[in-house]
Amino acid sequence: MQQLLRIFFTNGSFFTFVALQLLSLYCIISFNSPQKAIAAETWSIRAGSVRSATETARSYLDLEQENEALRQEVARLRQQSPESLYATERIVDSFRDETFVQRYNFLTAHVVNRSPYRPNNTLIIDRGKNLDVRPGQGIVSPTGIVGIVDQVTGNHARVLSVLHQSIRISAGLASGAFGTLRWDGRDPRYVTVTDLADYIEVQAGDTIFSTGYSNVFPTHQVIGFVVDSEVQPGTGSQNLTVALSNKPVEESNVFVVQDLFKDELSDLATE
Known part of the structure; x- marks a missing residue:
């Protein structure tokens, strides 16, 4: 409080000047019709600009939610593609039963960190054990492959990029x-x-x-x-x-490929 009072007393003449200027402006606008009309129009224009800027900022902040919704829709459509289904059709005599079961799920994820560019590149995604992400699962983008999950924690996973010399x-x-x-x-x-x-x-x-x-x-x-x-x-x-x-080194929005048959196939491979 003493600091504020000291500032006020030290710069009292300046604050007095500003106060008088504001009072004069208020009197001019309040008691003169032309100036009042000009001020009202100016305020309307400025308020519209501020409102427009605010709406633009709000729309920008909403983009993340809209993008996530679109990515989830892409994941859903990927899960319905023929490559993500397993055919269990059977033909008995003239009877044909075309049945498909889900084989692959696609989980949306974001790249939250990545190693500096080098011969063995890695990245971190914001999905982990809590969403059934496991080592060995593939990571893809809408335009190609990104890598393979290497290590998993509760909420994150490390991915060996396709640009990693140990990946086959x-x-x-x-x-x-x-x-x-x-x-x-x-x-x-x-x-x-x-x-x-x-x-x-x-x-x-x-x-x-x-x-x-x-x-x-x-x-x-x-x-x-x-x-x-x-x-x-x-x-x-x-x-x-x-x-x-x-471009694997630039990908930020990816999908975790979850093979629902992987455990079953792994058991067969080890026998």
Whole structure:
């Protein structure tokens, strides 16, 4: 309180000047019709500008909720796609029963942190054990693959990016031929598909998909496009240089792929 009084007494002349100016302005506006009309119109214009700015700010703040709603709708539509369903159809005599059950769920997530760019890139998402996120689950974006969950806590998970030298993903062509996708730690725009038989005809521009064999990503998830192929002498195989369909180091809105059959398939693989 003493500080406030000291400031007032020290700058008393200034505060008195400001008060008199405001009083004069009030008297001019209150007792002169033309000035009163001008002030009213000016206030109306300024108030409209302030209101417009406020509405713009409010709309901007609502964008996050709208984006999350759209992403949840995309996840729902992904879950209804043929690649996310498991066919249990059966044909008995002339009777055909076409039945599908859910195989993959898609959980929306945000990238909340990522490692500096390096040969082994990782990122952190805001989903964890509380939403049944587990190590080994795939992470995708609307335009491509992002990585594989490595470690999980209650509310977060660490993801090994597709741009991580230890990642291996089953990938192939629309014809059914497939190999192993990996990154060499250099250019983040390109990955390599190895172990593809050398007699398979491949053209530049062919699309590379996930095969679903690794139980990490659904089948036919677009990964990228063939840029070049090179036969490996003496191996009977060829390597494909593939341009990624997305930019994994820039992704912020992603989906966790939850394979509902993974435990069952893992049990069969270990027997």
